[in-house]
Amino acid sequence: MVTPLGSSRRGILLINDPVWVSKILTDHDLFPKNDLFVEALEDLVGNSMFVTSGDTWRRQRKMVDPAFSHMRINRAFDFMAAAVHDFETRLRALSASGDTFSLDAAMSHLTADVITRTIFSVPLEGEASQQVFDDFMRFERQVGSIDIKRLLLDKPWSPTTQPQPVRDACARIRQHLGTMLDTRMATEGLDDIAGAVLDARDTDTGQPFTREELIDQLGVFFLAGHETTASSLTWAFYILSVRPDVVARMREEVERVVGDGPVLLEHTKRLPYVRNFFREVLRLYPPITFLPRVAARDTEIAGRRVKRGTMLMIAPWSMHRHQKMWVNPDRFDPDRFLPEREHEMTPGAYIPFGAGPRICVGAAFATIETALILATLVRGFDFTTLDAESVRPFARLTTRPAVEIEMRVAEVR
Numbered sequence: 001m002v003t004p005l006g007s008s009r010r011g012i013l014l015i016n017d018p019v020w021v022s023k024i025l026t027d028h029d030l031f032p033k034n035d036l037f038v039e040a041l042e043d044l045v046g047n048s049m050f051v052t053s054g055d056t057w058r059r060q061r062k063m064v065d066p067a068f069s070h071m072r073i074n075r076a077f078d079f080m081a082a083a084v085h086d087f088e089t090r091l092r093a094l095s096a097s098g099d100t101f102s103l104d105a106a107m108s109h110l111t112a113d114v115i116t117r118t119i120f121s122v123p124l125e126g127e128a129s130q131q132v133f134d135d136f137m138r139f140e141r142q143v144g145s146i147d148i149k150r151l152l153l154d155k156p157w158s159p160t161t162q163p164q165p166v167r168d169a170c171a172r173i174r175q176h177l178g179t180m181l182d183t184r185m186a187t188e189g190l191d192d193i194a195g196a197v198l199d200a201r202d203t204d205t206g207q208p209f210t211r212e213e214l215i216d217q218l219g220v221f222f223l224a225g226h227e228t229t230a231s232s233l234t235w236a237f238y239i240l241s242v243r244p245d246v247v248a249r250m251r252e253e254v255e256r257v258v259g260d261g262p263v264l265l266e267h268t269k270r271l272p273y274v275r276n277f278f279r280e281v282l283r284l285y286p287p288i289t290f291l292p293r294v295a296a297r298d299t300e301i302a303g304r305r306v307k308r309g310t311m312l313m314i315a316p317w318s319m320h321r322h323q324k325m326w327v328n329p330d331r332f333d334p335d336r337f338l339p340e341r342e343h344e345m346t347p348g349a350y351i352p353f354g355a356g357p358r359i360c361v362g363a364a365f366a367t368i369e370t371a372l373i374l375a376t377l378v379r380g381f382d383f384t385t386l387d388a389e390s391v392r393p394f395a396r397l398t399t400r401p402a403v404e405i406e407m408r409v410a411e412v413r
């Protein structure tokens, strides 16, 4: 359950033991985020809470948490619903024309639209937000692969730089985010996530975030907040396209609970099958495949001596599919999350949002957003994958299909 991965200048351990996973994710001073991972993202999200450690992270997390409180997310719901409404219009046009579309690109666009509306109160159609999105797609394609040579040969904490095209894309994204932030700061009376982060004060000094820090945090909400959700929804709609039995159960639940009208916030909390379906998608296709950490000092893990600088890879992907932790792990079975089957689950084996103090700040946001999207679109449309047999997952920045999934959609009459 704790396995060395190959031989390299710095040790690499794959940790599949839920007890040790929990200890490592909880002690984030001894096991901070891995330096290679931090470097890969630093040009884009600077010193944001996603990559910082120690007291810097503690201060940032305290200031950011209120922006994702239940009350605040509830207020973001109308922005989410407006984005989904526009997306339905797009799908209706695709249904009428019979044109095919890339599921991955469509989901990235939809979730980026949700994020720009909920953070900045602007739709993705705005020029600056569209440019952030386009450059982000470029960044995502280039940064996702690991440099194996470096992994094997470099000493821990060896400084490196990203290739120039990646750095250029990051600089452009930060510039656009700065423009969006300045426009947002000049607008009064908006009740969005940017507003909550602008109002946040350090509890010790009373100081707000600086402009650079704001760009760091808002950049990470954009990155972590749309890329992960797009990945999970891509797998969700792919599964729906090949499982008519699951579609029938979901549609029945949505029609019974919601009826014909719009899906409201209160409905999203009363759709257990939709929720368990999404949990099962996150189990088999966790968007974040690795939670990378590093040993900050010499220590011991599961009776094994671990040298400072050893990389610790916690892999939701392998934990979620582990034969010893799940009954029929390869079977897609949303009902495994029913309360009466809870005893089948291994405590600590399900970590799509991470665990411990650094658990995903946007988990509640993503849960409501995806329930709204799934309920609305499953009731209204049938999805067909053109070449379902050839679909394969691939670990990039998140879990994506190796080749884009081509789809056709038909409106349900």
Ligand code: HEM
Pocket (backbone or CB within 6 Å): 049, 050, 051, 061, 220, 221, 222, 224, 225, 226, 228, 229, 232, 282, 286, 287, 288, 290, 291, 292, 351, 352, 353, 354, 355, 357, 358, 359, 360, 361, 362, 363, 365, 366
């Ligand atoms: C299905 C959707 C999502 C999944 C599966 C997901 C997954 C995760 C995971 C696994 C982590 C922990 C990473 C680690 O410990 O190394 C994390 C952290 C984080 N996520 Fe999410 N996430 C999702 C949606 C979101 C959304 C919608 C937002 C914001 C709008 C967000 C913002 C963040 C931030 C800021 C962190 C860093 C927290 C910290 O280090 O204190 N995520 N996410």
